[in-house]
Amino acid sequence: MSVPQARVSSVAERWDRERVLALAPDAPSQRTAQSLASGRAWPATGAGIGALWGECQGSGAAPYRAVVDLSGPAYRCSCPSRKFPCKHVLALLLLWAEGTVPNDAADPPGWVATWLATRAAKASPTPSGEPAEPKDPKAAVRRAQQRESRVASGLAELDQWLCDQARQGLAVSQQAGYGHWGDIAARMIDAQAPGLAERLRALASVPHSGAGWAGRLLEEYALLHLLAVAYRRRDELPPPLRETVRSRIGFSLRQADVLARGQPVRDHWQVLARRDLEQDRIRARRTWLRGRKTGRDALLLSFAAALAADPWLDTWPAVLRVTPARAPAPAVRDADGDALPLHPGAGDCWTLFALSGGRPVTLAGEWTPRGLWPLTAWDEDARAVAL
């Protein structure tokens, strides 16, 4: 097996630890990878030709074989872990970042060369990303109609359920178990409306979320009801609002449609903040970007304008110049003394306070109906600190 010429020339710049650790799917992976990189035996490692490989002695007889293609990056490891990248790959990258992986471009082991060659072979023909257009247009139309009618009947059922709640009174839901929302959420899955199922499942915790829970539950029920009504009357809605309603329900957009219909915004994008969310065993990472030319300000006004287009909107990115304050409740205030509360779920935010020292800081966060969720702040030397 030979290694394609194109790869030989690509000398990879060594990454730093932070860049490696940022690849980890979760915090436990970071920890195990670090202990694996400082402790466990790596009988053979090597780097070169834009790749990195190593054998890690696990509990079994045969060592795990991990290989990284730095141009992707792409990884493979022979271990059975379902995490991606696995701890062995992360540990190997950490070793490399520390400079303890020898350069061995001349003679990669056979299994490394094989994998790299297979990748190169797959990559060389025209990239095949999106599934092609449906083969049978008639069947596709029929499937789409089927789904619309399923969603319609599911939403009718949901609206009935919501009205039942309002009729019986929300007081009983404090004694209700998870199944109270789990059952109706499962019905929404059957009705092919996954967006609604997710919203419904999240409601189970609201009755135990402290003072004001009834108001918060009513808000959520009312917005779901609004969604059901809006879908029932979708033909009367202007097309952008109709799209919003459909996406809130869980109709996903195909990438090709986004590219065809959306308006591309060209700019220099800066990563403002990341937030990892875990909901129902599904991990999601939300990344906020800000274009250099399209900065936004006046948070409350811009949120109100956005609500007019999408009443179900509950997170809105913000970059603010504010001073964190603790009295009478944790909040951030601007130079005029106007204050926004910090989200109660964001904890005590001590890192933000320590960074500010009582002076204004630049802060990126998510504005939500319950308050501002701080995500990134910039210190005196304009270095970003994830909160």
Add this chain to the structure above:
Amino acid sequence: MSTWQDLVTASLIGTERTGLPDTGVPGQPGPADARRPTQAPDDPAALLLDRAALLTVARRGGRPAGHAEPPPEAEPDPAPAVSPAAGRRLARMLGGEHPDLLAEWLTAVVARDRRAPAHLLPALLDRARRVSPSDPELRRLAAEAGGSRARWLAGLNPDRTFVTAHAGAGQDAWRLGGKSQRRGYLAALRARDPGAARDLIIQSWEAAAGPERVMFLSVMANAGLSLADEPLLEAALDERDAEVRGWAAHLLARLPGSALGQRMAQCALDCIRIESGARDSRLVVIPPARGDAAMRRDGVTSGQGGRLQERDARTHLLHEVLARTPLRTWTGRFGRTAEQILALRSGAWAPVLFTGWSRAAMAQRDQEWMTALINWALAGGPTGTLFGAETLRQLARRVDPARCARETTASPGAEIPPPIRDAISVLRFRYDMLKELEL
């Protein structure tokens, strides 16, 4: 927003038991559902949800800003923060990587008059607060490395009052303060002026109870220990409290010029000598026969309450004597460097010599011996015993990492034993850590 509260109340009770309140939306004339389309449901529950949806969005969009009192500003700190790389390393240690090296990092930061990065202070102070009962020194170091920003944070959070207890404690803290304030005052004084701290201890000694005398001695141990402390320590060897006696003997053993060191050297020199053979020389070891009252006074005990077999008891005794003997005794007597002495064959005694000399080297802060000992261990020296592995662990945390090897030279190819691998990892980590602080 009472109309919203009315809706919430109605929804709690349920529309089958209560009427639907009239609600208006701010900025819109008439009831909220005035412009409802004709197919409006008659169901009061649906009507309630309709109005709630309208009000929810109106409330979210029309939310006014609130008010908040700003906290006082922190004083500016004249000391600069450490480099970003050093800050990232602190974050790693607070995240669980080599947490036991935190004190060394903080000591180095304070010695260079730098500050820990502001955003890591909450985690640092929390760590110092949690581990504190076992290590009050960490609190003092964290408070000092945190500077004025740490004091400002302590003012906002009652959990962190220890920061102000350690920073800038005055005479009042000593006369009127509690245990931790007195310790904080004394430790700061000792760091600034060891002699003044010693005088204060001598004045306060008679009135102090056992635990406080232990505190005095532990503060002396942390900074400024010198031969000027010897009279106080030598007198403390005759105290009734065993813990006070133990601390005093421990501190005297750290002073190579002390009388205790001379007593130990006399005993130790009878135990080890060099025998020159035809081709090479070797160390001949004869452990002391038994301990006596004078040795017990110096903190040398026969181990496990005298229940050891005779041979083990003698080995233990030798180990204890070696650990307290000034290391220059050996270089002086044998006319060789530490490295040359360790290169001599010592057969089955090697592990005892390794641990005994290592304890002495660490107590006396003797970098030349520590370097020679750890290089011996990394080259496959006598660390096979549990005791040897623990000694290597401690050596790797105290030796100057710039002076010693950070690789093993033992039999290449074979699997590296875990204690050696861990020691190398610690040495590399400390080497990088100290280098980053120079930036």
